[in-house]
Amino acid sequence: MEIKDLQPTLLWSAFDEITKVPRPSCHEEQIRDYLLEFAKKHSIEAKTDEVGNVVMKKGATPGRENAPTVVLQAHMDMVAEKNSDVEHDFLKDPINTYIDGDWVKAKGTTLGADNGIGMAAALAAMADTEIEHGPLEALFTVNEEIGLEGAEKLGKDMISGKILINLDSEDDGEIFIGCAGGIDTTAIFDYKRSFSPENFTYFKVSVSGLLGGHSGGDIHLGRANANKLIARFIWACSNKWDIEVSSFKGGNLRNAIPREAEAVFGIHNDHKHLVTKFLNSYREEILLEFKGVEPSMDLKIEEVSKPEYCIDSDTSVRLVRALYSAPHGVISMSHAIEGLVETSTNLAAVRMEDDCKIKVTTSQRSSLESRKNDIAGQVEAHFQLAGAHVSHSDGYPGWAPNIDSEIMKVSAEAYEELFGVKPQIKAIHAGLECGLFLNKYPHLDMVSFGPTMRDVHSPDEKLLIPTVEKFWKHLCKVLEKISEA
DSSP: OOGGGSSSHHHHHHHHHHHTSOOBTTOOHHHHHHHHHHHHHTTOEEEEOTTOOEEEEEOOOTTOTTSOOEEEEEESOBOOOBOTTOOOOTTTOOOOEEEETTEEEESSBOOOHHHHHHHHHHHHHHHOSSSOOSOEEEEEESOTTTTOHHHHTOOTTSOOOSEEEEOOOOOTTEEEEEEOEEEEEEEEEEOOEEEOOTTEEEEEEEEEOOOOOBTTTTGGGOOOOHHHHHHHHHHHHHHHSOEEEEEEEEOOOTTBOOOOEEEEEEEEGGGHHHHHHHHHHHHHHHHHHTTTTOTTOEEEEEEEOOOSEEEOHHHHHHHHHHHHHSOOEEEEEOSSSTTOEEEEEEEEEEEEOTTSEEEEEEEEEESSHHHHHHHHHHHHHHHHHTTOEEEEOOOBOOBOOOTTOHHHHHHHHHHHHHHSSOOEEEEESSOOTHHHHHHHOTTOEEEEOOOOEESTTSTTOEEEHHHHHHHHHHHHHHHHHHHTO
16 A cells, blocks of 8 residues: 555645655755645645745635634655665655555655645645635745744745644644744864874774654653764773874754764774774663663774874864763753753764864754753853854744633644544644744744654654544644634
């Protein structure tokens, strides 16, 4: 069976088409063309703004024209992550999807259900001729995954609705009414090239097979950070022997927990036989620490040819110490909402630049603006002490929960009527675009819900098939109940 044959057919067919359209962040041209062609095919009014967001508009079911306009919102872009042994061009190749039991997965890459399934639901609602609804708008934003740019720069008067349903959540039976705000902190180390010593043997140490995941939704799970593991090993080696670091790279995206990292370093020939033995001991320690958490972790070391250059000794010491000691993970839990991560930070990526610079990317999140700025400040101070040049992104605001929200009440009632259980009303530590929408449209009443997904932002991303039909029925019921008001 192919995913386009699953039920509900209209939604799954749209998702199947979406997976065939390349759409990594900052490259949404093809998916935007697809959306505009979809609107044309179904005689739906559509428009774009200067940054490339798309809005579709559909009239109400006859007799429900006076109902409030509802905005269905999803983002176009997807996180482009793949396993290192997979050949895939995210700018050209379709996602290779398959069904595994009750799950839809992708072969070696991110699936893009975040937020392709939300897009598909909005498109299905716009094309469906049977559901009862008031006036509808569908908003598809760009560059959500790299800083919520589409929401931040949403064109004036693009939407008119006073109710917005964000379709970018990942757990069936949960309705979200708040989210964390976020900011990125970048540290740049300037270094000098030094010729690699002749009397050294060089090794590449690497870690792979980690689960990674979403730096907001999965940060509390205690998964290993590849950058931290490599930095810890290099630091421990440097405490035993004189070493020379040639390169360090790990992670990829600001909002993904790094799954893979590697470093090339040299050690004096007199000690080279001790390195492999030491890694074996280190591996045993790490596997024990993450037993039951990282079942596929692979730590290995191999001898490599002597590189022409190394990082100058002063910078390599400061870099390794900074990476090893940098904060990562949950910083504090919420005192207002039980079980909610309040504040966290992600040591996301380390990259060697062409102009003798090493770029370290981190991201911070918090449901409190002051705590978000505080942890970003702590990360800044940490890397400043290591001699790096530090800068921050503009950041984005959180979405403060509104316990009096009418759309929250309608959504909860609809779920209970359909499935006989009360949904959980929650806030989420991940960043949603809702806080930015409130800046431009302060009248909006918003909720977020979606089907169950796991391991988003990683090649292990998967979508639970039975919850997609529940998600669709819930959305239709909510639209119907709103139109009866």
